[in-house]
Amino acid sequence: MKEFKILAVLVALVGITYYGIEPYAHSVMHPEVAAADFTFKDLKNVDTKLVGNAANGKVLVETNCVSCHGIEKAGNPAPMPAADAAAAYGVTPPDLSHAGRIYDKNYLANFIYDPVSAMHLNHKYPVGGAKQFPMPPFPLPAQDIMDMVAYLQSIAPKVADDKAGHKATFEAACGRCHNMKYASIEATTPTDSLKTYMGATPPDLSQHIKSRGEHYLHSFVNDPQVLLKGTSMPRVGLNEKAQEEVIAYMEEVGDSKKAERETIGLYVMIYTFIFAILAYLWKRKIWSEVH
């Protein structure tokens, strides 16, 4: 019994210290922030209750968007090579094939209406400022915008819920600016243009699942300004499913041995437990001769 008392004191001292330097210190250094908002309820320029007409949307998209944006899945290649587009606009404009799938409907509609306010980049592109965001606002009637959204949703390809599918989402959502060295993914915008456009080279995301962790990414990707006020990274506007796919891909690349680790971990612990029991029985036998 005395040994259990000693053990209890030891566990208490170690436990209190652990609590202080891990959970408690982390809560001080990284305070909780507002929960991720996948409805983007701050955006109210477009009435998203209107039902869109994809056929009309197709006409509007082809009139308004394809001079800058490619839509590979609808047979519209990018109007110019990525590097030339980056030189012209600062950053390579995204291909819109996946736009209807990965972006939240409300976000996408409001983005077309006014990109800067949707991205939370008013600090970088203030109204009347010298710098202009390369894509102009399209303050069209709400019905037109919803038609365009309906069209983009109708052409977006389905992707499988596997690594290849997650990769497609990652490339559509992050691949214009971020490298992912450990998956041999290079940003489609050349580094020099990116550095000028963003003010700094966006980080390689190979290890962000470890350095930032899922909890941080969940909030950060949803709205970078919440955790990193003033950053030039835009709010991308991913819906919850697309964001989960992006984070899943970051884990598949950055922590590729997770499944192996957890399986082997279980086996090792079972093995060690059996060893501990045998060792206890042996100890009992040996010490019975001396006590």
Place this chain on the structure above:
Amino acid sequence: MAEFKPADSMYEWFDQRLGIDKFVKVMMTEYWIPKNINFLWAMGVLLTVMFTLLLVSGIFLLMYYKPDVNMAFDSVNYTIMQEVGYGWLFRHIHAVGASVVFLIIYIHMFTGIYYGSYKKGREMIWISGMLLFMLFSAEGFSGYMLPWGQMSYWAAYVITEIFGGIPLIGGDLVIWIRGNFYVADATLTRFFMLHVLLIPVAILGAIVFHFYSLRFPHVNNEEGEFFDFDEEATKYLEGDKKGSKVVPFWPVFLSKDFFVLGFFLLFFFYLVFFHYDFAMDPINFDKADGLKTPAHIYPEWYFLWSYEVLRGWFFEIAGVSGKDLGLMAFGFANAIFLVLPWLDRSPMVKPANQRPYFKYWFWLLIADLMVLTEFGKLPPTGPNAWVGFGASLMFLVLFIALPFITKAEAKKVEGK
């Protein structure tokens, strides 16, 4: 030369030449340990096992690690963690092991302090143990730099900077240690050398010395009782196993250690596989960048207490800058444990709780070290800075007061 008769068996052949029988007796079956002990006496064997795990996992890591500022980060996080079969396992064992070994060292060390196992003939055990603590600290610090992450870089920057506070030679010393004006490739390669060669060799030597230093004064026991080991050993060998106060190292003492080891390893492997963040700081998965200071810089948890002693002095006193005061306190904190056997002036060798004054000192020290550890991690702003200062001051006061407290205790005990 001795007369060798032809051996009847392979065992005898070796025994004639290497004295196996005698060696096993001296090292194992007739190496006597007190019987009156609890599981805290198993920490030495736990440390030996931990060191072996670190050594073996380190050898495997060494086969793929690249000590170069351009390659180090990816050789660890990509090659070892993702490409090499079970490379991640060796890295996890190594990183978590490095942290857990300090937990066991601290338990071992404070067990020694609690039971007074550093005095009355056991001074060399204590000194060699503290030498091991210092070597392990250097090993931990140099190893932490190798993955070349943000915390590797900035911890190395901050800690090497400390030497700059030494009068006259400080500035040159920092450059000499770093091999450059800032933490750079030269720093990484020399810390790599220290980590994989010089310090491990020194540790191996110090472990042998630590074991050897136990042979003559013998291991202490739960009541601090002194008895004649030869007499008790004879009793045991004559068959009075229950009456004897000693047990042989093998198999009796080790059987208990293996039992403790089994449950300890269960805890250790849980950390290795499922709960490793505390030992592998997320910030260190960002590659080192000398132009981008992390928001919070802190050392690994086992250095937090002495880091806080350094950091607690944040204002000028009597014309001496806070930085210099901190440095002096830091030097004091790191050296003072070494002379503990001479600071404790009471002749009592008893568990702390049976000593009238020492018990308060012991538990105050534990509390103070816990406060220092906690506040060493928290940002040193507002009231935190003052708590840090108070705890740092308390640490100094405790050690300065120890000779007086124990002297008074000696008097009180004598009077009875």
